[in-house]
Amino acid sequence: MSAEKLKIAIYGAGAMGTVLGALLSDCALEAKVDLISRNRAHVEGLKKSGAHVVCTASGSEFTVTVNALLPEEMQKKYDVVFLMTKQKSNAETVKYLSKYLSEDGIVCTTQNGLPEASVAAVIGADRTYGAAVAWGATFVGAGTVELTSSPEAMTMEIGSYSGRGDKLRLLKELLESVGTKTGNKNFVKVTDNLMGGRWSKLAINAAFSGLSVVTGLTFGEIAEKRKTRKLALGILRECFAVARAAGIKLESMQGHDMEKLLGKKGFFGTQAALFILPIAMKKHKGLVSGMLKDVQKGKKCEIDYIDGAVCREGERYGVDTPLCGRVVELVHGIENGLYEISFRNVDFF
CATH class of the missing domain: 1.10.1040.10 (N-(1-d-carboxylethyl)-l-norvaline Dehydrogenase; domain 2)
Structure with missing residues (x-):
């Protein structure tokens, strides 16, 4: 499967998730991206007006039409789920998400700290990927977030928790499209040293x-x-x-x-x-x-x-x-x- 055909979920589309979801949705891919959040007002704002991203460091802003839904509205199975919720609920959250993973679907956690072990405990190490995200965002209001890092300074370093990840190429291809969109050729880096x-x-x-x-x-x-x-x-x-x-x-x-x-x-x-x-x-x-x-x-x-x-x-x-x-x-x-x-x-x- 190519990155263009992936079914993608941003689970926990708060500030960071909305930025990533907006950028992925705005790329010239056929990939289907769902932004999923428990914040009903935010979901309604995203549905009504799209994802509005204000880039304070660069003085720019943009709005992207996105597909947003609540967790209870999830129906399809996803090839890639970017896990962007708070880490303290990982056991319950990943168990819930496991029902919505395709047969060889993966979870890529972007959470801070050392979250991979708690994800792997539910779905297995081979389906667990991690991304160290080096940029910041804050929530402004329903449908609107603020990107507080310079777009050219944004990076994501991805790796496989088991060291045997056969989906790294797909993840890299997918995220490279974001780098192309932001003019940042160094947006994504693959590492064999995830920890x-x-x-x-x-x-x-x-x-x-x-x-x-x-x-x-x-x-x-x-x-x-x-x-x-x-x-x-x-x-x-x-x-x-x-x-x-x-x-x-x-x-x-x-x-x-x-x-x-x-x-x-x-x-x-x-x-x-x-x-x-x-x-x-x-x-x-x-x-x-x-x-x-x-x-x-x-x-x-x-x-x-x-x-x-x-x-x-x-x-x-x-x-x-x-x-x-x-x-x-x-x-x-x-x-x-x-x-x-x-x-x-x-x-x-």
Whole structure:
């Protein structure tokens, strides 16, 4: 089967899912793309007016006609399901989705953290694929989302959880069409080191998404301010240490070896890393953590699957992760009303 003939579902078409679904729907393919969300108002907005994507970094916007539906409206079987929901419900969600997979259909999880194991536990490792997504988006309103990364900086690194994935070619072909649409020839990369890519993305999220919730700052502001920049670097280095202890080689992020750039110890290595960090985050400076948006709405966020995952893996491999642990503690404190979202929270570290 070619990518042009695939039946595709974006399951969890929130901000990120709507951007991906809109781009896939707008490509010159015969592939059928369904955007599936539990948000009834959003689904109605998508049906009525299409997916409206505002690109703040580039100052552009576009609207694409899409096919949107609620989970209970699903009928067909899909060849590819991009899983873009919150990770905490994976067992139930993947069990539900398994009824709507074609005979050799696959799930490609774009979730943050280390989600593949929970997907594979339901449908098997050979049908489980992962994508480390290096771009951000926020929900604006019914049918409208904001792309907060520059289109030319958007990347997806895909891999097979089992290492035997025979659908990688199809996924690559499919996602290359998005790169062509956005003028980004580097949009998709295939890796044989999926967990290395996962840990690279997890390190960024643990540092910047976690601190975004704690302080209320954008990724760019975290990298610019001296106190949060030092904390972000410390968290990144905790992640590097855990991955190293686990025998995982980190993948490059947008062509850069993070550990080589940011992991050198000593005075000069640290000063160089602190200088590089805001430059490295420049194309994503407007990003605000999706977890921050959740907490601001009074919802529980996924901190246990981000910084919490680093802590659990650190405990497993005997690596101390005090900064990640403090992020988890503070975020839960904010969720429970013990602390406010404030830059002053950096004093708790």
